[in-house]
Amino acid sequence: MYSNQLTLAEELLLIVLDDSSGKLFPTAKPFAIDIAIAASLIMELTLNGRIDTDSEKLFVISSKPTGNQILDDVLFEIDAENTNITTSAWLTRIAQKGESLNQLIINGLVNRGILMSVEKRLLWVFKTRAYPPASGIEEREVRARVLHLINSDEIPNPRDSLIVGLLRATSLMNHLFTAASLDKLQIRIDTIVNLEEINRSLSKSVQEAWQKIIDSTPVIRIC
Amino acid sequence: MITGSNYKLSGRVDGTNAEHYEAEISDLLKAADESFSIDLSDLTYISSIGLRIFLKVAKALKNDNKKLVLAKPNQVILDLLLMSGFDKIIEIQH
Numbered sequence: 001m002y003s004n005q006l007t008l009a010e011e012l013l014l015i016v017l018d019d020s021s022g023k024l025f026p027t028a029k030p031f032a033i034d035i036a037i038a039a040s041l042i043m044e045l046t047l048n049g050r051i052d053t054d055s056e057k058l059f060v061i062s063s064k065p066t067g068n069q070i071l072d073d074v075l076f077e078i079d080a081e082n083t084n085i086t087t088s089a090w091l092t093r094i095a096q097k098g099e100s101l102n103q104l105i106i107n108g109l110v111n112r113g114i115l116m117s118v119e120k121r122l123l124w125v126f127k128t129r130a131y132p133p134a135s136g137i138e139e140r141e142v143r144a145r146v147l148h149l150i151n152s153d154e155i156p157n158p159r160d161s162l163i164v165g166l167l168r169a170t171s172l173m174n175h176l177f178t179a180a181s182l183d184k185l186q187i188r189i190d191t192i193v194n195l196e197e198i199n200r201s202l203s204k205s206v207q208e209a210w211q212k213i214i215d216s217t218p219v220i221r222i223c
Numbered sequence: 224m225i226t227g228s229n230y231k232l233s234g235r236v237d238g239t240n241a242e243h244y245e246a247e248i249s250d251l252l253k254a255a256d257e258s259f260s261i262d263l264s265d266l267t268y269i270s271s272i273g274l275r276i277f278l279k280v281a282k283a284l285k286n287d288n289k290k291l292v293l294a295k296p297n298q299v300i301l302d303l304l305l306m307s308g309f310d311k312i313i314e315i316q317h
Contacts, residue, residue, distance in 0.1 A: 046238075046271060046272060049238055049242070049272070051238075052237050052238035052239075052270045052271060052272045053270065053271045054237075054268075054270045054271060055303070055306075061237070061238035061239055061272075062238075154282075154285075155278055155281050155282040155285055155312055156278070156282075157278070157279070157282065158275050158278065158279075161278075190308075191308050191311050191312070194307060194308040195274075195278065195307055195308060195309070195312070196271065196307075197271045197274075197307070198271065
């Protein structure tokens with residue numbers, strides 16, 4: 001089922017990876033990428049008719065496997081939960097596996113020849129791995145779709161609305177637009193994002209995680 | 224319920240039945256005049272997947288220079304539509 005089509009998680013990771021370094025873009029909110037990856041998996045499951053949401057909860061409507069192991073693991077975990085948990089709570093829970101999920105998704109893209117796996121040396125000593133794109137066609141296609149949608153008055157299809165939500169939540173819009181353009185397009189972006197409940201849950205989860213970090217940061221008083 | 228360029232959604236619409244409603248509505252769109260109206264007066268609940276029907280229908284109609292009108296939602300459904308910003312894209316008559 002997913003042999004050729006990119007999932008939202010894969011599309012997001014292609015944009016999150018810096019082409020020149022092959023590493024994740026440094027961001028002020030690194031946890032936001034983990035939450036967005038979690039959201040992208042749940043979004044994919046809603047697009048495939050496995051999960052549905054409303055403003056209060058997330059629920060399984062079909063536990064039939066999708067054929068994608070990462071999606072099916074998330075579906076299995078949600079299906080096995082007996083209590084009602086809000087969408088944003090699920091995002092926080094799944095995001096705790098962010099690093100391993102990211103790696104699994106990257107491995108899948110490497111296996112399909114979309115990314116390359118390259119060993120690099122840091123300070124000539126430490127080995128590190130980077131994942132530059134093989135051709136970059138897939139990422140350019142996603143970027144073009146997003147740019148076209150935001151710069152038009154088209155009614156978005158759900159998949160495009162969701163990818164815009166993921167990019168906004170991870171502050172990656174800054175990499176697609178100049179600050180001045182972003183200012184002008186903000187209302188349009190917000191309109192597109194707001195159409196999908198999961199996008200709103202995603203924003204809420206990122207906001208809550210950010211607030212927790214602020215609350216746990218010691219305040220230095222200068223007397 | 225189906226009447227010309229109108230359709231009525233009743234009860235609950237979610238991922239378990241959205242596909243059925245979407246198919247029924249899609250069948251009617253070709254014959255629609257310049258606008259197609261969905262009566263929501265008896266709609267009691269709609270999930271995210273249900274809401275996507277409206278966007279898909281509105282998009283299909285817009286491609287044919289037609290428009291979708293969502294009519295008579297109850298207060299709960301209206302609040303949901305407004306919270307989601309659907310009123311910025313789709314005409315809502317209440």
